[in-house]
Amino acid sequence: MTFRLKLAAMVAVAGIAWSSGSAKAWHAAGHMMVAAVAWDQMTPTARARAIELLKLNPDYNSWIAGVADAEKDKTAFMRAATWPDDIKNPFTHAGFRDDGETPTDPNASANLGYTDKLMHKYWHYIDLPFSPDKTKLIQPQTPNGETQIRAFRSAIAGTASDDVKSYDIAWLIHLVGDVHQPLHATSRFTKLFKKGDNGGNNVKIKCSPNDCGANLHSFWDGLMDANKTPAAMIAAAAALPKAPASAAAQADPRTWINESFAIAKKSVYRAPIGTKNTTFTLSKSYQTAAMTIGRARIALAGARLARLFNDNLK
Secondary structure, three states: OOOOOOOOOEEEEOOEEEEOOOOOOOHHHHHHHHHHHHHHHOOHHHHHHHHHHHOOOOOHHHHHOOOOHHHHHHHHHHHHOOHHHHOOOOOOOOOOEOOOOOOOOOOOOOOOHHHOOEOOHHHHOOOEEEOOOOOOOOOOOOOOHHHHHHHHHHHHHOOOOHHHHHHHHHHHHHHHHHHOOHHHOEEEOOOOOOOOOOOOOOOEEEEOOOOOOOEHHHHHHOOOOOOOOHHHHHHHHHOOOOOOHHHHOOOOHHHHHHHHHHHHHHHHOOOOOOOOOOOEEEOHHHHHHHHHHHHHHHHHHHHHHHHHHHHHOO
């Protein structure tokens, strides 16, 4: 898959600067909403252990700078949700190396902790393929979002060092959110895009009268972008629909991914989205349906993330 997470200018949120790209799943706002939902459903034991480990993250002090003591733990947990995207910004994380979208580095699937300075962009998604016109499919590469969720979940429950577990927790908060975004679980193959459409990044769109991004992927990532501060995102997360208990109990990452894949085929690549080389104008009904789906997926991601930590951070 081609470069999915493009560098953008740093923006200030609550007085603390971090980077925001054009194709980060849910963007920073959505990822922190996932984390806020999870935090509220985690046990005191899981919360305490998560924060104990996240204090080892090199960005921890910046996460809590200027934050009231009573809010530091939840804020740090929410800010950790963006760390796997933040490391792509060379202005704030100069030591990290862009190893591309194709996992060819010998350490592409290694779990090394904070000594690992690869960006690992290919960890953020898994491209389950489909085609509406019988174009030949290409199966997803490994490692990917699914392989890493499984690896990191096992590591935090096992005998790995605290450094590795801290690194894994930050990635898990992010990746569980990622795979619940439908376009982080698929690539559509057509006669126009024989190598796939890069999770909708190659599908040009526009909205009227408001701007909603230049491509289909960025539109779905940016559904929650109206929430710009941690306080606003906590309030927005609290207003989400509660995830059904039976769905929240599903612990298999492939189940989560298959759900996103099915939603993509049914509800993302639907009218007015076609297969022609044109710019598709998203209707108001499409945008409204997308927001409903996005809110439900974020709520479910948060509930499942809470269960993952409750079960594995003993």
